[in-house]
Amino acid sequence: xxxxxxxxxxxLAAPFLLMLAALVVWPLATVLIDSFSKGGVWSLGNYAExxxxxxxxxxxxxxxxxxxxTTAIGVLxxxxxxxxxxxxxxxxxxxxxxxxxxGANLAGVPLAMALIFLLGLNGTLTIVLKASGLIGSFNVYxxxxxxxxxxxxxxxxxxxxxxxxxxxxxxxxxxxxxxIGVGTTRFWLRVGLPVVGRQxxxxxxxxxxxxxxTYATTLALTGTSVNVITIRIxxxxxxxxxxxxxxxxxxxxxxFLVLLVPIVVSQLLLKGDKR
Amino acid sequence: xxxxxxxxxxLRYGDNVILDGIDLSVEQGEMxxxxxxxxxxxxxxLRSIAGLVQPDRGAIHLAGRAIEMLHPKDRGIxxxxxxxxLFPNMTVRQNLAFGLEQRRLVRKVIDxxxxxxxEIVSLQNKADARPRQxxxxxxxxxxxxxxxxxxxxxxxxxxxLSALDAQIRKRLRDELKRIQRRTGLTSILVTHDQxxxxxxxxxxxxxxxxxxxxxxxGPEIFYRPxxxxxxxxIGNANILTAAEFSRLIGxxxxxxxxxxxxxxxxxxxxxxxxxxxVAATVVETVAAGNVVRYVMQANGIxxxxxxxxxxxxxxxxxxxxTTLSINPSNGHFxxxx
Ligand SMILES: Nc1ncnc2c1ncn2[C@@H]1O[C@H](COP(=O)(O)OP(=O)(O)O)[C@@H](O)[C@H]1O
Ligand SMILES: [Mg+2]
Numbered sequence: 127x128x129x130x131x132x133x134x135x136x137x138l139a140a141p142f143l144l145m146l147a148a149l150v151v152w153p154l155a156t157v158l159i160d161s162f163s164k165g166g167v168w169s170l171g172n173y174a175e176x177x178x179x180x181x182x183x184x185x186x187x188x189x190x191x192x193x194x195x196t197t198a199i200g201v202l203x204x205x206x207x208x209x210x211x212x213x214x215x216x217x218x219x220x221x222x223x224x225x226x227x228x229g230a231n232l233a234g235v236p237l238a239m240a241l242i243f244l245l246g247l248n249g250t251l252t253i254v255l256k257a258s259g260l261i262g263s264f265n266v267y268x269x270x271x272x273x274x275x276x277x278x279x280x281x282x283x284x285x286x287x288x289x290x291x292x293x294x295x296x297x298x299x300x301x302x303x304x305x306i307g308v309g310t311t312r313f314w315l316r317v318g319l320p321v322v323g324r325q326x327x328x329x330x331x332x333x334x335x336x337x338x339x340t341y342a343t344t345l346a347l348t349g350t351s352v353n354v355i356t357i358r359i360x361x362x363x364x365x366x367x368x369x370x371x372x373x374x375x376x377x378x379x380x381x382f383l384v385l386l387v388p389i390v391v392s393q394l395l396l397k398g399d400k401r
Numbered sequence: 402x403x404x405x406x407x408x409x410x411x412l413r414y415g416d417n418v419i420l421d422g423i424d425l426s427v428e429q430g431e432m433x434x435x436x437x438x439x440x441x442x443x444x445x446x447l448r449s450i451a452g453l454v455q456p457d458r459g460a461i462h463l464a465g466r467a468i469e470m471l472h473p474k475d476r477g478i479x480x481x482x483x484x485x486x487l488f489p490n491m492t493v494r495q496n497l498a499f500g501l502e503q504r505r506l507v508r509k510v511i512d513x514x515x516x517x518x519x520e521i522v523s524l525q526n527k528a529d530a531r532p533r534q535x536x537x538x539x540x541x542x543x544x545x546x547x548x549x550x551x552x553x554x555x556x557x558x559x560x561x562l563s564a565l566d567a568q569i570r571k572r573l574r575d576e577l578k579r580i581q582r583r584t585g586l587t588s589i590l591v592t593h594d595q596x597x598x599x600x601x602x603x604x605x606x607x608x609x610x611x612x613x614x615x616x617x618x619g620p621e622i623f624y625r626p627x628x629x630x631x632x633x634x635i636g637n638a639n640i641l642t643a644a645e646f647s648r649l650i651g652x653x654x655x656x657x658x659x660x661x662x663x664x665x666x667x668x669x670x671x672x673x674x675x676x677x678x679v680a681a682t683v684v685e686t687v688a689a690g691n692v693v694r695y696v697m698q699a700n701g702i703x704x705x706x707x708x709x710x711x712x713x714x715x716x717x718x719x720x721x722x723t724t725l726s727i728n729p730s731n732g733h734f735x736x737x738x
Contacts, residue, residue, distance in 0.1 A: 298486040301453050306500030306551060307474040316499070320490040 154382075161375035172376030182358060182377065186384070188269060189355045193337035196276040200333050201326070204284020208292050209314060211285075223289065229282025234342030241266060241275050241347060267348050275343050280333055287332070291325045292318070327392045335385050355381055403462075404429040404587050405555060410449055410459035419445050420456060421611035427589065427604075432581050434602030435591045438634065442611040443591040447557050450589070451478050464554055476555075479548030483560040485540040487532040493519070493543050494528045497550045504551075518550040521580055538569040545577070549584065556581075556588040562597060574601060595635050599623060607631050624661075625733050632659045632735070639704040643737050649702045650677045650727065656734040660727070662694070662707035667717070670726035677727045681706075683717045693717075699725065 164171035176182045211219050232240075244251045245266040255261045265271065295318055303313040319326070341356040350357055355377060362374035405427040412420040419442045427433045435443050448454045450461060452473035461469040468476045488496050494515055501511045519525050522542040532540055541561055548556055561577070562570045578601055581588050592598050598605050599619040606616040607630075615627035626632035632640055639660045641649065646658040670676035681699035693716040695706040706725065710716060717723055 296484070296486065298482050298484065299488065301451075301473075302480070302482060302486040302547075303488075303499070304453075305451060305473050305478065305480050306547065307503040308499060312503075317488045317490060 157375045157378055160372050161379050163372050172373045173380070175373060176376055176380055181353070185353045185355045185358045186380070188353050189338055190384070192269065192272055192276060192354065193334050195273055196280045196337050197330060197333040199277050200280030200284040201330050203281045204288050204329075205319075205326070207281070207285050208288040209318070211289060212292055219289075223286070226282045226285040226289075230279050230286050232282070233279055233340070235346045237275055237278060237343050238346035241271070241278075245271070245274065267351060269352055271347060272344060272352055272354075275347055276337055276340060279343075280337060283336065284329065284333060287329045288326075291322050291329070294325075295321055324396050327396060331388050331392050334388055338381065338385055402429070403427070404431075404464060405450075405589075406460075406462040407450070408460050410446065410456045410461070412445060412449060412454070412456040419611050420449065420459075423459070423611075423613055425606060425613060425616070427587060429587055430585045431587055431603045432578070432601055433587075433589045434598040434605045435589060435608055436595065436598040436602075436605050436634075437593065437608030439593055441608045443593075443608055444559055446608075447480075447559050447589065447591055450555075451480050451557055452476050477553050478555045478557060479551060479553035481541070481544045481548055481556070481558040481561045483564055485532070485537075485544045485564075487540055487543055487547070489532050492529050492531055493524065493535075493546075496532070496543060497547050500547070500551050514550055518546045521549065521583065522546045523576075536569070537565045538573050541565065541573060542576075545580070549580075549586070554587070556586045558588060558590040560591055560593070563592070563594070570597075577601065599635075607634060609634075626659060626735075629657065629735065632733075636661060637705065638662070638733075641702065641704065645702050648700050649679060649704075651679075651700065652677075655737065657737050659733040659735065660704070660731075662705040664727065664731045665697075665704075665706040666726045666728075667706070667708055667723055668726065669724050677729065679725045679727065681723055681725045683719050683721045683723065686716055686719055688716050697723075697725070 161172055162168055162170065207222075211222050214222075241249075243249055245264060246252065247266075249266070252261075252264050252266075255264070266274070299317060300310075300313055303317065304310075308316070339356065341360065344352070344354055344357055345360070350361060359374045359377050359381075361368055362370045362377070403426040405425075407423055407425040410420050410423040411418075423446060425433075435446065437443050445454060449456045452468070452471060456469070459469070460467060463476065463478075488499065491499065497515045497518065498511055501514060506514075515528070516525070519528055522545055524539065524542055524546065527535065527539060527543075532543070535543065541564075545558075545561070558577075562573055565573060574597060577590075590597075590601060592601075599622075602619055604616060604618055605622050606613045607622065608614070609630050615622060615631050617625075617627075622631065623636055626635060629640065632638060639658075639662065641658045641660065643655050643657060646656075647654045670678050679699045681697040683695055684698050684703065685696040687694045688710060691710055693708050693710045695708070695717065697704060697706050708716075
């Protein structure tokens with residue numbers, strides 16, 4: 127089913143396209159152009175610096191690691207929670223949706239504070255776990271701490287996005303499966319997941335981008351101590367000591383390219399099994 | 402002997418009574434039709450039998466076994482849904498194999514069973530198609546095959562034809578009947594369409610408001626409805642109150658008359674018979690193929706009359722006067738309360 131818009135309809139889209147140009151294309155273009163300027167002259171120097179510097183390389187690796195792990199955890203738990211909510215009444219579902227909504231938007235200082243109260247040096251959970259001998263010590267101001275923090279909004283966002291996707295699977299399908307002796311787990315593995323596969327790929331990509339671009343939570347929890355891209359960019363843009371906005375622009379473009387990879391790959395994947 | 406026996410099945414959602422003490426017996430090999438208006442509880446009853454909803458009370462016996470507490474998969478019941486409910490990511494063959502694989506049969510047996518069933522529903526050449534490549538009628542035949550391949554003790558069909566367009570519906574209806582005869586599978590089919598019910602059902606149960614009002618053969622339900630609800634729901638019989646019928650025949654009468662349009666005969670009664678004769682006027686004429694439908698009026702009462710048309714015969718024009726004869730033994734009469 128493809129819809130061909132008439133010229134008049136295309137004209138109606140003009141204001142939207144103009145706005146898109148003003149808000150997306152123009153800033154992106156200036157970032158791109160400025161990224162090729164080093165010390166006032168045109169060069170590839172910024173990119174050379176990113177590629178050769180172990181420091182910036184490390185920031186990419188850390189960001190990728192945190193994003194990959196929290197995306198995997200988010201999608202897995204988000205899917206399981208969304209599936210189990212399917213079997214709950216409307217009331218339970220609404221409450222869970224509200225909580226997920228709060229969770230998905232919980233970021234920055236509030237999330238960091240909550241985590242510090244729980245898992246900080248004198249956090250409630252840290253003390254309980256230490257007393258019970260389960261852990262020796264735990265430092266929340268670390269890469270692991272960031273992963274835990276990101277998981278909050280990643281899981282919540284996944285739940286929020288996956289619930290409506292699962293609504294597209296008719297309950298009659300599940301009933302048909304249960305009548306022919308196929309259990310819940312097998313149903314979701316063999317029918318449920320494959321049916322929503324395309325949307326799940328899209329949601330995974332979105333979660334990954336969400337994690338790569340996270341800044342407020344990172345800054346609030348670990349400041350500049352854990353080396354991730356967004357912190358490096360902000361430091362270069364607004365820092366007093368290291369200020370180098372054009373290098374920041376180059377890193378932003380590199381980040382953009384990195385994000386483009388999963389998007390392009392998922393599009394190719396989906397094209398491959400177009401049904 | 403009763404094969405499926407439902408006794409006093411009751412179910413309510415909150416304050417709404419959906420099933421109000423349903424008793425039903427179905428014989429082995431029977432095609433039983435549940436007929437009723439939308440919302441009367443047909444689907445809920447079917448789902449109760451399948452175990453997809455749990456009734457509040459009542460007992461269900463299938464082949465002598467109490468099944469009301471069993472999980473759906475252990476009841477030996479196959480079901481065909483209104484909107485097919487095929488697994489969209491699987492081919493026809495995979496759809497049919499899904500349940501068989503669960504039974505840990507060897508591949509060869511699975512394939513043989515699938516081929517045999519595909520032959521029954523005439524879909525041998527669609528084994529590798531996916532549901533979205535099939536027409537509505539084909540999808541429903543796959544759904545039927547998916548239920549048949551597990552050799553259930555009972556087959557439930559919830560409005561299996563209502564999502565199809567008229568032509569396909571009629572074809573699949575005949576095919577459904579043929580398959581049911583061939584497999585001898587005890588079946589319950591739900592519909593709100595009286596034609597479908599009359600042409601498919603060995604027996605029909607008419608449902609209204611969570612109750613079964615009458616269970617009988619098609620002709621019995623058609624000619625001898627147990628109450629006014631059934632009479633109004635089945636066919637397009639003239640339903641005349643005692644007062645109206647008295648006026649029509651000019652004689653005192655104390656029962657509601659159910660008279661099918663084709664029971665009125667145009668023309669005088671033969672000499673010496675005990676038929677009633679009425680002078681009537683044609684109000685409206687619709688010639689529809691092999692039948693002519695008239696609206697007529699006699700003694701201030703309006704009613705429908707149906708006659709066979711003939712190739713070389715004009716039908717009566719509106720405004721024409723005629724004589725009708727009525728044989729009361731071809732009418733059905735209900736006590737007025
Ligand atoms: N899960 C449910 N919760 C509340 N009411 C329901 C539910 N399922 C069905 N009903 C109600 O039960 C009645 C009968 O429904 P149904 O069995 O689907 O009727 P039918 O199949 O005869 O059209 C309807 O009034 C419907 O609104
Ligand atoms: Mg229904």
